Amino acid sequence: MVEWTECERATIKDIFAKLDYDSVGPAALSRCLIVYPWTQRYFGNFGNLYNAAAIMGNPNVAKHGTIILHGLDRGVKNMDNMKDTYAELSVLHSEKLHVDPDNFKLISDCLTIVVASRMGKAFTGEVQAALQKFLAVVVSSLGRQYH
Amino acid sequence: MSLTEKDKAVVKALWAKISTHADAIGGDALGRLLVVYPQTKTYFSHWPDLSPNSPSVKNHGKTIMSGIALAVSTIDDLKSGLQELSEKHAFKLRVDPANFKILSHCILVVLAIMFPKEFTPEAHVAMDKFFCGVSLALAERYR
Numbered sequence: 135m136v137e138w139t140e141c142e143r144a145t146i147k148d149i150f151a152k153l154d155y156d157s158v159g160p161a162a163l164s165r166c167l168i169v170y171p172w173t174q175r176y177f178g179n180f181g182n183l184y185n186a187a188a189i190m191g192n193p194n195v196a197k198h199g200t201i202i203l204h205g206l207d208r209g210v211k212n213m214d215n216m217k218d219t220y221a222e223l224s225v226l227h228s229e230k231l232h233v234d235p236d237n238f239k240l241i242s243d244c245l246t247i248v249v250a251s252r253m254g255k256a257f258t259g260e261v262q263a264a265l266q267k268f269l270a271v272v273v274s275s276l277g278r279q280y281h
Numbered sequence: 282m283s284l285t286e287k288d289k290a291v292v293k294a295l296w297a298k299i300s301t302h303a304d305a306i307g308g309d310a311l312g313r314l315l316v317v318y319p320q321t322k323t324y325f326s327h328w329p330d331l332s333p334n335s336p337s338v339k340n341h342g343k344t345i346m347s348g349i350a351l352a353v354s355t356i357d358d359l360k361s362g363l364q365e366l367s368e369k370h371a372f373k374l375r376v377d378p379a380n381f382k383i384l385s386h387c388i389l390v391v392l393a394i395m396f397p398k399e400f401t402p403e404a405h406v407a408m409d410k411f412f413c414g415v416s417l418a419l420a421e422r423y424r
Contacts, residue, residue, distance in 0.1 A: 164402065165402045165405060168402040168403070168405070168406055169402060169405050169406040169409055186401075186402055186403050189402075190402070243386065246390065247389060247390060247393045247400075247405065248393070250390045250393040250394050251393040251394065251397040251400065252397075253394075254394055254397070255394065257390075257394055259312060259313040259315075259316030259317055259333060260316060262313060262316075262317050262390060263316055263317040266317060
């Protein structure tokens with residue numbers, strides 16, 4: 135079981151309370167598709183992903199970025215039981231979407247960088263550590279049902 | 282995933298904008314590394330103070346960034362340009378090369394914080410590739 139300090143819990147809740155989902159989600163997903171272009175393999179039916187400008191202007195990418203970020207809400211609300219919370223999504227990503235779980239780390243890193251750019255100086259080492267720990271647990275839970 | 286001419290141009294252009302702040306970037310990135318990845322503290326057990334604003338951390342951040350500056354100036358041949366540093370890391374410091382990746386990540390986070398407008402996705406991919414190249418060159422002499 136993952137142990138969370140009171141400080142970590144408060145930090146995570148604070149980060150997500152202040153997040154502009156409709157901006158951060160699309161920014162994180164489009165950054166991932168640009169910085170790690172092989173991740174585009176999962177979005178063949180999203181239309182034009184030809185270059186960075188196309189990706190950043192693509193409405194399907196924007197919509198899906200917001201969906202992904204709201205998926206993290208479940209983890210924020212259930213920090214003490216992320217394994218069960220993400221079991222269904224884990225099966226979906228494995229059995230239906232066939233996503234290589236290594237990709238979860240990539241989008242996780244992109245999200246960290248987008249959150250850092252929005253929070254600026256408030257994104258201290260301690261805040262980064264808490265967010266990265268939270269995202270690592272989500273990533274682990276999402277990979278749990280793969281076989 | 283070698284650096285294209287475009288990547289090199291993007292890296293040099295970004296470096297031109299950020300290099301005056303190199304000391305601050307290095308200090309923040311190293312301070313952050315020690316907090317976010319506590320296992321890295323094992324390499325600095327000889328420092329009296331490992332907190333983010335300590336003189337040891339700030340000083341060493343400068344040292345790291347001067348290595349990055351060297352890498353930017355030898356971007357066309359990182360292996361030769363960083364050979365001496367590679368030998369130092371391999372034979373003297375013996376830093377596990379996995380740590381190059383996490384320090385690179387911390388530097389990218391600092392760039393996102395300090396230069397949100399300039400650190401576009403295009404700049405990000407070029408810098409990520411650059412740091413991969415630097416890490417590879419630094420690990421060259423390990424075995």
